[in-house]
Amino acid sequence: MTETVILKLGGSVITDKSGECAIDHARLHEIAGQLAVRRGLGLVLVHGAGSCGHPEARRYRINDGLASENVPGVYHTHTAVSRLNAAVVDALRDAGVEAIGIHPLDLALAEDGRLASFETRHIAEMIGHGIVPVLHGDVVMDRLKGACIVSGDQLVTRLAADLGGRRVGLATDVAGVLQNGAVVPRIDRDIVRRLDIGGSTNTDVTGGMQGKIAELLALADAGIDSHIFHISKIGRFLDGTEHGGTVVTRRGGP
Template sequence: MTESILVKLGGSVVTDKSGECKVDEARLAAIADELASRPDVRFVVVHGAGSCGHPEAKRHHLDKGLNQNNKAGIFITHNAVRNLNDAVIKALRARGVEAVGIHPLDACIANNGRLISFESGPVELLMQHGIVPVLHGDVVMDRKRGACIVSGDQLIAALPSRIRIDRIGLATDVAGVLSDGDVVPVITPETADILDIRQSDNTDVTGGMKGKISELLALAEEGTESAIFHISRLGDFLDGRDHGGTVVKGSHKQN
């Protein structure tokens, strides 16, 4: 059976998060090479917004909801992340990977910041035909707040219950989840509370590493493990080798 792998590219991987929407073209090309070299794998790619979206969302206070004064922020923020999505797709297609963008603003509805509707049918069908859907963190309409920001990590948490995903890997700019400078090899609900997981110093309206771990733990409790590793170890993860990162698992009682 053809393996289906979800690859999440952190915003700090595809952009310089300290700048204003500066795309890392060289890194995108290297990522595209890795995916292109494995034509027998079905991929779905999700990427963060990085410096292309977080500053705009913060500037327009979309993390607080929609009001009469910040309506323009929906277009401005979505346009920023859509441009980044275009750059990711361009890099993939330049290496021969058939890829197409899926925008959560078009496909999702939230309620009080959490997804309640996700039209995932096109994602599943694209993968079945060997086309790589590329999703991203985005502004979406929210029944309670008017609008909210849905992170790439929340999309990751939503996908396995809707389509078949065999493995999930999150490529970041660090070696994994760190505690006192060392990689934590395994995180479970029992160990997560005692870890000192610090927030990013850069603008992030989706919760940083703490938000990421929260989403992944919920996913693990439903039976889907995930791995967090440095982007330089993407090939190791894709090939099932040791990636030197962190594995997020469900509670011990379920293992």
């Protein structure tokens, strides 16, 4: 049976987060080349929004909930992240990867900022046929707030749980979780209390590194480890070799 691997590309890896939807096409094609030579994996790809979505979400205050004056923000935020998603899919397909974009706005419903329902059965079918689903952080409708932003990190944890993914990786623009400039090799709920983990320094409505760790610790509670590493180590993660980053694991784990 093909192993399911959940890989997330951070928004800061594939865009310039200080710009306005500034897509790094060269980086996308480098990543696509790494994935194209590793066809045996049942891969699900998730990417962050970076500068394609975060500025719009903040401008329209999407996470504050919907009111008449900010309803257009649903369209503008989704359009921005969809543009980035199309660029990711195009790069993969140019490299020979059978990729297809999937938009959470179309298949998810949230409640107070958390996923309440999220259809994944068709994603499992895609994986079984060698298709790489490419999802992204997105604006979704919310039963309490009207709308909210669901981060790529929240999607990763839900996908891993629903699809039985035992390998979860987050490729970022840093070597892992850093403390005083050094990589913290292992994090669990005990260790995290002793760390000072900052948020993103750029426009980010989903919590930066703090948000990532919160999501991944919940995944660790379910017995699924995850890996945070520099984008240059993506091949090592996919090959199952040492990437020099951080493993988020259950308390008392190995």
